[in-house]
Amino acid sequence: MRSLAVRQLNVWYGDRHALKDITVDIPPRQVTAVIGPSGCGKSTLLKSLNRLLELDDTVRVEGQVLRDGIDIYDRGQDVTEIRTRIGLLAQKPFPLPMSIYDNVAYGPRVHGLANGNLDTIVQTQLEAVGLWGEVKDRLRTPATGLSVGQQQRLSLARTLAVEPEVLLCDESTASLDPISARGVEALIRSLKARYTVVLVTHDIDQARRLADYVLFLWMGELTEHAPAARFFADPKQELTQAYLAREVG
Template sequence: MTDQATRAAGPVPSPQRAVRDVPDVPKEPVFTTQDLNIHYGDFHAVTDVSMEFGKNEITALIGPSGCGKSTVLRCLNRMNDLIPTARVSGEVRYHGIELYGPKIDPIEVRRRIGMVFQKANPFPKSIYDNIAYGPRVTGMKVDSMDDLVEQTLRRAALWDEVKDKLKQNAYGLSGGQQQRLCIARAIATNPDVVLMDEPCSALDPIATLRIEELMAELRESYTIIIVTHNMQQAARVSDRTAFFTVKVNETTGDRTGGLVEFDRTTTIFENPSDQRTEGYISGRFG
């Protein structure tokens, strides 16, 4: 089910979580970007993004299609390295360390910074082996793989639903269960950050609620950054929200994404400082 269909089906209840006191700026930035620019060959995809992502916070990236929010997200664990024409300039610092430094191992980066994609993509393996895959491949020291699988599935609020079918193929799970399995797989290697690229866009309202409740729980242990086209979702789950938009080159027609405004979610949705943000949130464009 698409976001549009989900909205048509009615509002999703807010996840039950305590109201959080979010400071004006993050007290402990996990990521800091400064004048981040991203190119694909000669195409300038994203321009001059400067942000700070706080520890144990949920940050939502919103904006119209093509504004660069997913491109920025993929920069944070060097997924763009897998695209031959991609080029990143400016600073991306992770706990103060330049993420694109010459001695940085991208594989280690992706172990510390997990990712969940828009479409659930479990491996064609058993539920058990989906969770065990990351620890095995990375050589993670584990006293008991059985215990790790159980603990991880419990953290992903999936254990009670799958504990009697761990050896069954993950493709037999429902869409919402598959997405929670992918979240479990992402946290099995004990990362510091979990990136989520529209994790609920293909889910029905009930499955969406389960994922949102899970995000609220996981935030106590992880920093979460989510891209979403669903503004109601951003308002429900995030502590801070960044609004991106698109600038169109009138000569070439090229569309370059850029950050318009970044603030506490309550400020972005109740009192934005830029008229473009207000216009997007109110539905006047985008």
């Protein structure tokens, strides 16, 4: 994938207008942070990028999300393929009720990516998330036996095992202890060489540490967006300044 672009995106939950006319380009192979107060539409924007919103039938989406120029909402687009290529790492780890090995192997099996090479895929992905050394002697034991931080890294390995182009992270470190959170942060930073990352965070300091580009949402509107260095050093909007100074939100 070379580009991901949002064009005049509007989202409603019933009568509630949750995203208002969002237009923005998501820079490829960089980390884009989405920040703003609770309820401003961050998760909604993230879920609009891989059509996860449609799991809720009160939702109405207008506008476009262009992946290499093709609208993912076009009729005839394969929703499963989109959700695989644009993968979501949720806030809480979500191990499937199966072994550590099978959690990572699940996606490649379903999508026929394995070519008899499952062991290699599982090891490569567990190494990529720094989990291999910790679990290689208990690959066949249930994933639910891992710590929360380990489970989150396993969830990341599972998402990466199906070779996504874009990784969406919705407060993916919020439920972790500080050390595990830093571990997942470091992973996200290392992933951007290969993936386009869009992450939602409540943590302004985390956005400062991770982001190359920042989107600031306020009550469903994209009120400011800029490269991270400019955004943090010289925010143009009063709302942004107040939010960064923790005076609002």
